[in-house]
Amino acid sequence: MFLSADAQALLAAEAFVEDAAVRATGCRHLRVDTAPFILVPLGLAGEDGAPLAFGWGRGEEMGLCVVPEPRDRDEVWAGLTEMARVLCRWIDPIGEARIAVGEKRKRWVTRESAQLVVPTGAGADLLRKLAARMVWAPEEVDPVVRRAGGWLLFFLDRHELALWDSALLIVTEALAMHWTLPLSGAEGSHLLASLAALERPGRAREAAQEVEHEPGGALTMPDFDAKKLEPAIAAYGGAASSEGRAARRRDVEDLLRPIVRRLYEACVSGLERLRAIPPIPAVLEERHEDEREALARHASYLREEGRFSKADSLRRSVFLLDGVEGEMKRVRSSARRQDPVLRAVAMCEGAALEGEVLRSDWVRQRPRIFRAELVVRVSGAWRASVERFQVVWEREKPAHVAVIGVEADGEHTLVHLRSADQHKQLREELDGLLAPGRPIALVQEERSFQTFGFPPEVPWMLRGSDA
Amino acid sequence: MGEGTPLGEVELAALRGGLAPSTNTARDLAATAQTPCPRRRALAVVGARTEDAAARLPGPAAPSGQSPFAITVGTRFEEILRRDGAARLREALERAVPVELGELELIDLDARHPWRPGVPRPETAAARRSATDALVAACLRGEAEADRLVLHPRLALTVTDTARDVEPDALLCLRAGRGAQPELLLVEIKAFVDHGHRTDTHDLASTRLQLAVYALAVRQQLARLELEPQPMREAVVVLRAPGSMVGSASLEEVHRDVSRLERALARAPATLSEVLATLPEGAALDDSATLSALPVRYRPHYCLASCAMALQCRAGVEEAASPEYYGSPTREVFAAIGDLRRAHGLVTGSEASETEEERELVARLGVLRRRIDDARRRCS
Ligand code: SF4
Numbered sequence: 052m053f054l055s056a057d058a059q060a061l062l063a064a065e066a067f068v069e070d071a072a073v074r075a076t077g078c079r080h081l082r083v084d085t086a087p088f089i090l091v092p093l094g095l096a097g098e099d100g101a102p103l104a105f106g107w108g109r110g111e112e113m114g115l116c117v118v119p120e121p122r123d124r125d126e127v128w129a130g131l132t133e134m135a136r137v138l139c140r141w142i143d144p145i146g147e148a149r150i151a152v153g154e155k156r157k158r159w160v161t162r163e164s165a166q167l168v169v170p171t172g173a174g175a176d177l178l179r180k181l182a183a184r185m186v187w188a189p190e191e192v193d194p195v196v197r198r199a200g201g202w203l204l205f206f207l208d209r210h211e212l213a214l215w216d217s218a219l220l221i222v223t224e225a226l227a228m229h230w231t232l233p234l235s236g237a238e239g240s241h242l243l244a245s246l247a248a249l250e251r252p253g254r255a256r257e258a259a260q261e262v263e264h265e266p267g268g269a270l271t272m273p274d275f276d277a278k279k280l281e282p283a284i285a286a287y288g289g290a291a292s293s294e295g296r297a298a299r300r301r302d303v304e305d306l307l308r309p310i311v312r313r314l315y316e317a318c319v320s321g322l323e324r325l326r327a328i329p330p331i332p333a334v335l336e337e338r339h340e341d342e343r344e345a346l347a348r349h350a351s352y353l354r355e356e357g358r359f360s361k362a363d364s365l366r367r368s369v370f371l372l373d374g375v376e377g378e379m380k381r382v383r384s385s386a387r388r389q390d391p392v393l394r395a396v397a398m399c400e401g402a403a404l405e406g407e408v409l410r411s412d413w414v415r416q417r418p419r420i421f422r423a424e425l426v427v428r429v430s431g432a433w434r435a436s437v438e439r440f441q442v443v444w445e446r447e448k449p450a451h452v453a454v455i456g457v458e459a460d461g462e463h464t465l466v467h468l469r470s471a472d473q474h475k476q477l478r479e480e481l482d483g484l485l486a487p488g489r490p491i492a493l494v495q496e497e498r499s500f501q502t503f504g505f506p507p508e509v510p511w512m513l514r515g516s517d518a
Numbered sequence: 519m520g521e522g523t524p525l526g527e528v529e530l531a532a533l534r535g536g537l538a539p540s541t542n543t544a545r546d547l548a549a550t551a552q553t554p555c556p557r558r559r560a561l562a563v564v565g566a567r568t569e570d571a572a573a574r575l576p577g578p579a580a581p582s583g584q585s586p587f588a589i590t591v592g593t594r595f596e597e598i599l600r601r602d603g604a605a606r607l608r609e610a611l612e613r614a615v616p617v618e619l620g621e622l623e624l625i626d627l628d629a630r631h632p633w634r635p636g637v638p639r640p641e642t643a644a645a646r647r648s649a650t651d652a653l654v655a656a657c658l659r660g661e662a663e664a665d666r667l668v669l670h671p672r673l674a675l676t677v678t679d680t681a682r683d684v685e686p687d688a689l690l691c692l693r694a695g696r697g698a699q700p701e702l703l704l705v706e707i708k709a710f711v712d713h714g715h716r717t718d719t720h721d722l723a724s725t726r727l728q729l730a731v732y733a734l735a736v737r738q739q740l741a742r743l744e745l746e747p748q749p750m751r752e753a754v755v756v757l758r759a760p761g762s763m764v765g766s767a768s769l770e771e772v773h774r775d776v777s778r779l780e781r782a783l784a785r786a787p788a789t790l791s792e793v794l795a796t797l798p799e800g801a802a803l804d805d806s807a808t809l810s811a812l813p814v815r816y817r818p819h820y821c822l823a824s825c826a827m828a829l830q831c832r833a834g835v836e837e838a839a840s841p842e843y844y845g846s847p848t849r850e851v852f853a854a855i856g857d858l859r860r861a862h863g864l865v866t867g868s869e870a871s872e873t874e875e876e877r878e879l880v881a882r883l884g885v886l887r888r889r890i891d892d893a894r895r896r897c898s
Contacts, residue, residue: 060851061887063844064862077897097588099711099718100760124761180713184760235818235844256836264581276585361714391893399886431885 053386058396062231071252072230077392079328080382081225082217082339086110087166087322088141090134091314092177093307095121096270100180102127103271105134106311109141113315119287119303128192131185135199141165142202146350152340160343161350164218167206168322170242170314171223173268179207186359198353205349209342212371213378215386218342222321229328234259241267242317249324266310279306331389341378372500380497387494388443394494401436402495404429404466411485413478421478423470425452427491433457433464440468440493444484451496468493526681527640530564535802537566537574544684547677548727551775551782553820556796557812557827563678566803572826574806580822580829588709591758595709596687598763599756600626604667607688607707610756610765611667615703617695623664625653627671643683646672650689651743654736657691658700658745666691667705673735674742677783686732690754704732704753705767712757712766720823722755722770729753730775750776818845855879 054062054075066073091106091113101121107114114137118130148162169175185200210219215228226232227239232248233255239245244259244267251258266272271280283306287299387394387403397403406429413421435454442450456467473481485491531539540546546562553559561571572579599607603624612619631645650671656662671689675682688705695701706729710721733750740747751773759766801808814827816835821828835843839859841852848858854875855861863869864880865887871877 056847056851057883057886058890060841060844060848060861061865061883061890063848064841064852064858064865067839067843067858068862074894077893095587096585097591097709100713127761179716180711180760183713183716235822237818237822237845271585272581273583273585273588274581276587277583281586391896392890395889395893396886398889431888 053383053393054396055400057399059231063233066231066233066255069252070233071255072232072249074229074328075231075392076229076328077390079229079325079330080215080386080390081220081228081325082164082166082330083220083322083326084164084166087168087220088138089113089168089315089318090138090174090178091170091311091318092174092181092269093266093271093311093314094177094269096273096276098122100177100184102130102134102177102181104307104311105130106315107134107137108315111319113312115304115308115311117300117304117307119300120284128188128196131181131188131196131199132193135185135193135196138199138202139195143198143350146202146346146353149347149350158340158344159347160340161346164339164343165346166218166220167203168220168222168318170221170318171268172221172240173270175207175210175219175221177269178203182207183361187361201349201353201357201359204359205346209345212375215382216342217339218346220322222318225325226321229325232259238263242314242321243267246317246321265313267314271307271310331385376500380499384441384494384497388441388492394443394492397494398433401434404433404435404440404491404493406430406466406491408485408487408489408491409465410487411482413482416472419475420472421475422472423452423468423481423485425468425470425485425491427466427468427493428460429464429466430462431464432459433466435466437495439496441496442484443492443494450481452493530680530682533564533802534566535804537561537564537802537804538570540565540567543675543682544686544728544731545724547675547684547731547783548724548779549824551727551730551779552724552824553815553817554785555815555817555821555825557809557814558825560796560812561803563680564803565680565682568826571803571809572830574804575809575827575830576806577830577833580826582826592709595758595763595765596707599707599765600669604669606763606765607705607756608667610767611690611705611754614754614756614767614769615690615692616769617692617701619692620665622667622690624667624669625649626669628669643672646670646685647674647683651739653691654689654702654739655743655745657693657702658740658748660693660700662691662693665693673732673739675731675735675738677734684732684735686729687756689736702736702748702750704729704736704750704772705756706732706753707756707765709758711760712768713760717757723775725755726753726770726772726775727779729755729770729772730779733772733776734779749773816840816842818843851883852879 062073062075086109089108092102093104095101095103098121102118103121104115104117116130116133118126120126142165145161145163145165149159150162152158152160169178182200182203185196186204188196188200206219210216210221223240223242223245226245226249230249232239232245234244234248238259241263243262243265247258247262248255264272283299283303287296287303290296290299387397394403394405398405404427406427408425409428410426412424414424415421434457438453440452440454442452451471452468454466455469458465543565546565549562550559558568561568569582572582599610608622627646627649631642631649633639633642650668650673653666653668653671657666668689668691670685670687672683672685675684686704687707690703690705692701692703706725708721708725710718733753736750737747751771752769753772754767755770756765756767758764796812797808803809814831814834816831821831832843839857841849841856841858841861843858852858852861855864860869861879864871864876865883867884871880
């Protein structure tokens with residue numbers, strides 16, 4: 052969402068010509084925990100939302116649970132219970148260990164952050180369908196299933212709403228956010244293909260095509276289903292004794308383990324690649340704390356046996372949108388502030404500017420109140436797409452400037468800017484930062500959905516005047 | 519030919535040559551609204567199986583076929599809904615249909631006019647068509663004695679110079695529908711799961727387009743029978759309730775899909791004569807050279823998910839370094855250049871622009887390329 056169509060096309064052409072993945076950002080915009088919880092779900096084809104297997108772990112070791120007959124309700128609940136226990140064993144203690152932070156120690160956040168890693172968007176969709184079923188599990192099912200469903204919804208909802216969220220990390224998405232692959236978006240949703248393309252510069256397309264017929268999403272392949280899985284499931288169903296069933300169950304496990312294992316290992320190696328990119332530090336810290344606060348709140352909600360509705364009420368939707376708007380504002384402006392590549396792309400859209408201060412004057416407005424008037428020289432052509440910008444600098448408090456004029460100057464463009472009113476005390480500090488000859492960078496001030504657009508599925512009645 | 523009698527099954531079979539006929543005409547025709555690709559549309563128009571066509575094209579074809587689990591669940595679900603006088607289907611319909619459903623008379627055309635091995639198919643097809651015509655006419659003329667649920671009605675459809683039959687899963691013929699007027703409601707059964715607002719939008723969109731094909735056929739039928747036109751704005755889709763074999767029906771708007779389908783069918787190759795005009799005299803589509811000569815429009819998201827020829831077409835655009843390899847937005851940005859290597863050479867300055875379009879592209883994108891490269895250097 053930060054790359055314009057032109058930038059996407061340029062990087063795509065480069066990736067194609069190099070036959071290699073090329074970096075699409077200058078920095079990493081997601082947090083990658085040291086030992087996140089990796090969950091690999093596999094579903095049965097044609098039975099949308101029927102679990103076949105889960106793989107999980109926090110390092111090299113992978114746990115596996117198989118549902119040998121995903122069309123049998125009891126087997127499904129048994130499989131979900133097993134997965135739920137493991138998930139809650141990881142997340143419950145994190146949710147419960149809380150500390151107070153903030154100036155007045157009024158914000159309760161969890162001591163640690165939690166990160167759930169899922170291989171693909173298809174895997175996340177499958178988990179959402181399962182979670183929706185789990186939170187409404189019948190009374191006779193172990194309550195851990197409802198709680199785990201509630202936890203899964205925490206990660207999935209947050210990811211859907213909070214932009215560039217790190218609580219849930221979908222590996223294919225995270226890779227596509229940081230690299231442009233020599234593959235179309237359709238092929239990039241296959242985890243093994245994406246990773247193969249990343250790992251084989253110079254023959255990335257071929258490497259991706261070699262693995263694309265293996266399961267790389269949340270389903271097994273039709274041929275495998277027909278030749279191996281269906282007979283194995285039928286044999287399990289037809290086993291007469293409990294020993295026979297146990298043996299046939301192991302057969303199904305043996306068939307599925309390598310598939311789940313391969314996806315699990317691909318997650319581990321995708322995370323390694325992401326970790327190697329330097330992150331944008333301040334933003335990650337700030338968002339990290341928001342996440343931990345939300346996590347603590349959700350833990351309390353689950354502890355009090357809070358229920359989940361089947362659809363969001365209008366009131367809740369408005370609250371959620373409000374949260375997303377704030378998150379988008381922060382993410383968009385900090386991504387551009389801290390990532391030179393994204394800023395370069397924004398610059399060509401008139402949403403950022405980089406240049407050198409040519410002149411700066413302080414104009415007195417009222418006693419002790421001044422405004423800076425600057426002329427910034429930009430290399431090449433430039434025009435503003437908005438009026439208000441923020442200065443990119445180390446100071447915590449942002450400075451706002453407005454573009455009041457743009458003129459061409461041979462190979463350069465001169466941009467006339469005016470700052471907001473500043474108190475005299477700040478003037479000296481700013482004087483140094485805005486002195487002629489100094490480099491300066493500005494990014495568009497992000498305000499609301501009205502300036503950066505609504506998420507695609509927001510209904511018209513919630514869009515206000517943008518609709 | 520566009521003016522003459524539409525081609526029937528015999529002529530279409532000749533055009534298909536050795537290609538196996540497709541088993542689902544409505545799904546084929548729906549595909550014409552989902553892709554602008556002339557080759558895919560030509561195959562849809564003549565009713566040929568794309569898997570068979572893919573096997574005749576050079577290069578490895580995509581592995582074909584559905585998972586046996588998906589096939590079984592589809593058949594089983596329909597069988598369960600139709601069992602015991604379609605009791606479960608009736609239950610589902612009662613919840614979705616906007617009027618009170620009274621006693622429904624069930625008319626199963628598979629039972630009345632079954633496909634028998636000894637009887638020529640056209641004969642059975644004609645019997646099913648006229649039975650459907652009679653039932654629809656009786657309902658709309660107010661002559662029916664009961665509301666009826668017709669399973670597998672058969673409707674004739676003439677589009678793109680061809681006359682073919684389509685068979686929806688069911689048709690509800692209501693004597694007193696909305697506004698107390700007789701009403702026809704098409705019903706389509708799909709085995710995918712109803713997840714409410716999270717139901718797969720792509721699957722639902724394809725289902726609506728398929729219903730749009732049936733709606734067109736009903737319109738033509740009413741015109742042929744000189745009956746009052748019906749709006750056919752909505753139709754019933756029966757999905758599976760999560761974790762069960764219970765039907766979950768809802769009323770879906772299809773009028774926009776009908777317009778979309780009509781627009782798509784009106785685009786080239788709109789008529790069979792246009793398809794034929796692109797082929798050498800007497801050619802059939804089972805010939806690899808003929809198939810390869812038909813132009814393609816590769817769209818990765820559609821093609822890789824829905825067309826058996828996707829790998830061969832991808833190899834073609836990859837070989838040509840066409841921006842179509844990536845789909846949108848790269849395709850649009852480099853539309854004027856048509857070659858990713860050339861485009862890259864131009865914007866990086868390793869190749870000189872020769873045409874006005876190339877100069878424009880360099881003026882627009884060259885500076886962005888330089889700025890990105892600069893920024894990357896600063897990051898490294
Ligand atoms: S795969 Fe090829 S033939 Fe099929 S729709 Fe796409 S471009 Fe057309």
